[in-house]
Amino acid sequence: MIEQARNPLAPYAHEGAHAIEVENLAKRYGEVEAVKGVSFTVEHGEVFAFVGPNGAGKTTTIRMLCTLTEPTGGRALIDGYDVSKHPRDVRQRIGLVFQEQTLDQQLTAEENLRFHAVLYGVPKAEVEARIDRALRMVQLSERRSDLVSTFSGGMARRLEIARGMLHTPAVLFLDEPTIGLDPQTRALMWEDVMRLRKEEGVTIFLTTHYMEEAEYADRIAIIDQGRIVAADTSEALKRTIGADTVELSTGDDDLAAKNLEAAGFTIKRGEDEVVAFVENGEAQVASIIAATGTPIRTVKVHRPTLEDVFLHYTGRQIREGQGGASMPPHFMHFARRR
Amino acid sequence: MSVTQAPVTSAHHHHLAATSDLRTIRMVWRRELIRFVRTRTRILTSFVQPILFLFVLGYGMTTLVGTTGGFDFKKFVFPGIVAMTVVSTAIFSAISIVWDREFGFLREMLVAPVSRGALVIGKTLGGASVATVQGTIMLALAPLIGVHLTPLLVIEVIGLEMLMSSALTAFGVFVASRIQRMEGFQVVMQLVLFPMIFLSGALFPLNGIPGWLAVITRINPLTYAVDPLRHVVFAAQDMPAAAAARFATGVTIFNYTMPISLEILIVLAFLVVFLTLAIAGFSKTD
Ligand SMILES: Nc1ncnc2c1ncn2[C@@H]1O[C@H](COP(=O)(O)OP(=O)(O)O)[C@@H](O)[C@H]1O
Numbered sequence A: 001m002i003e004q005a006r007n008p009l010a011p012y013a014h015e016g017a018h019a020i021e022v023e024n025l026a027k028r029y030g031e032v033e034a035v036k037g038v039s040f041t042v043e044h045g046e047v048f049a050f051v052g053p054n055g056a057g058k059t060t061t062i063r064m065l066c067t068l069t070e071p072t073g074g075r076a077l078i079d080g081y082d083v084s085k086h087p088r089d090v091r092q093r094i095g096l097v098f099q100e101q102t103l104d105q106q107l108t109a110e111e112n113l114r115f116h117a118v119l120y121g122v123p124k125a126e127v128e129a130r131i132d133r134a135l136r137m138v139q140l141s142e143r144r145s146d147l148v149s150t151f152s153g154g155m156a157r158r159l160e161i162a163r164g165m166l167h168t169p170a171v172l173f174l175d176e177p178t179i180g181l182d183p184q185t186r187a188l189m190w191e192d193v194m195r196l197r198k199e200e201g202v203t204i205f206l207t208t209h210y211m212e213e214a215e216y217a218d219r220i221a222i223i224d225q226g227r228i229v230a231a232d233t234s235e236a237l238k239r240t241i242g243a244d245t246v247e248l249s250t251g252d253d254d255l256a257a258k259n260l261e262a263a264g265f266t267i268k269r270g271e272d273e274v275v276a277f278v279e280n281g282e283a284q285v286a287s288i289i290a291a292t293g294t295p296i297r298t299v300k301v302h303r304p305t306l307e308d309v310f311l312h313y314t315g316r317q318i319r320e321g322q323g324g325a326s327m328p329p330h331f332m333h334f335a336r337r338r
Numbered sequence B: 001m002s003v004t005q006a007p008v009t010s011a012h013h014h015h016l017a018a019t020s021d022l023r024t025i026r027m028v029w030r031r032e033l034i035r036f037v038r039t040r041t042r043i044l045t046s047f048v049q050p051i052l053f054l055f056v057l058g059y060g061m062t063t064l065v066g067t068t069g070g071f072d073f074k075k076f077v078f079p080g081i082v083a084m085t086v087v088s089t090a091i092f093s094a095i096s097i098v099w100d101r102e103f104g105f106l107r108e109m110l111v112a113p114v115s116r117g118a119l120v121i122g123k124t125l126g127g128a129s130v131a132t133v134q135g136t137i138m139l140a141l142a143p144l145i146g147v148h149l150t151p152l153l154v155i156e157v158i159g160l161e162m163l164m165s166s167a168l169t170a171f172g173v174f175v176a177s178r179i180q181r182m183e184g185f186q187v188v189m190q191l192v193l194f195p196m197i198f199l200s201g202a203l204f205p206l207n208g209i210p211g212w213l214a215v216i217t218r219i220n221p222l223t224y225a226v227d228p229l230r231h232v233v234f235a236a237q238d239m240p241a242a243a244a245a246r247f248a249t250g251v252t253i254f255n256y257t258m259p260i261s262l263e264i265l266i267v268l269a270f271l272v273v274f275l276t277l278a279i280a281g282f283s284k285t286d
């Protein structure tokens, strides 16, 4: 009874409050304006992705939301609690997985979780069940008694996610959860995240600089140089930057261009190709081919990707000037199949 | 605004905070013990230095200083070596915070909704327990060099070890709170820890030393931790008057010989000061 009062971890402590509510949040480190006034809202049960290149201000934003760094402007509420005024209430309600590992390598998986349970005031009677559940959630039950030093990077990461969920937070923050992981492990991690959302109803706020990954999120905010340049669902974001393109290379591009225009398509004449802009490239490819009236060598249908969205809003490729490896294309297939 | 929890009285709040702090202290303390037991090499290596000192210094100096009434330098230096074991183990335990910082685990602790005081106290008690165990294992070597152990002596020594190790761990935790990297800690410890041990009366008698050295030893807080330890060990020995005079215990300032209770008070004050500073140190960092 007493323990329960100490640990008011029902996900919705403030009825009607958003999971996260941020207004003009800013952080300045001396000369550096790491975050230049961002505003957004995340609802309960949402998976929200903060996407942007290194140095965009993702970690700084997470640190402010988690009460680890005092904002220099604006305000942020977590589950209705102001991060500056009620840091302890906020900390009770959040789970946090840092960009860097924060496990004790010399303890076992279970000991790491037990330590966390005590620090977050999980009632004694519930500790065992929660540890079991958390380990099952990330499929590490078999390894519970192994030292973390024997874990792979991916296993450690997933254990951290389990730990972040141990005190049943309302919001789980994951800072670059997939960084440095191989594609297969990344896919497993995303499975974990989706399972947590489904089974625990937790709100998930995560950052990544892998554009493709952001597809999984319900909503995406693109952050660049401390500003949110666009925020919406991935579909809506792609729609804002325009239509699909169908790229044709033909025996006679001039003729093809003339015929397509005559058929009412919006086109652009490239060096060695003709590009048609259409609402739904895959559905219209047949009528485009029919209208071309000249032999076709190749057809390419391109849907805008989040990469294109980023390029559109920032004028740069997301990976410009940074060492991060891009995600191999087969990952998406692998991950989507599941 | 809060709708899911029943109103909680402030008395309840205090009670709950205290319960959770105690649980945290116990957990942090337990972690120290688990890690201690898991690193057997650390247990062994932490005996190497004191044992080396005991034999090199003990046997080497005994031939120089000679034996007074059946009491030799080995026996004199033995309590000092026990103290040295305790001090270096305590400091080593505190160092692990800098490791925790490097390996990230410190963040896991500092982010948690618990008081920094509970974390620092848990850490200090953990380091102190480990150091007390090490010191007591060292004490068990006493018969090898002809120092008698009585149950009372052992109990008294353990009590003093706990006090001394708590004070030194708190000091180390404070230093660790101010230092970001391992190299920094090592520099501070070389400049502070070793001089502190060497100038504490652990390894030589405090009477009849040059004036400047006497001043330094009296400023050194460790002096007041080593002396009571030696005092209780000597009290259980069968010492002839000549030996007792030659290897006198007690710290004298301006011809005033301090009682043990005052020395213990000084160490206690040292503990309180550095515990407070350590808590403050960790309350600032994030
Ligand atoms: N403690 C700090 N002191 C000074 N500058 C900082 C600090 N933390 C971050 N920055 C700067 O703020 C900017 C945003 O950093 P960060 O939030 O870590 O980006 P991201 O996580 O998106 O890669 C960077 O230019 C970074 O150098």
Ligand SMILES: [Mg+2]
Pocket (backbone or CB within 6 Å): A055, A058, A059, A060, A099, A175, A176
């Ligand atoms: Mg970052």
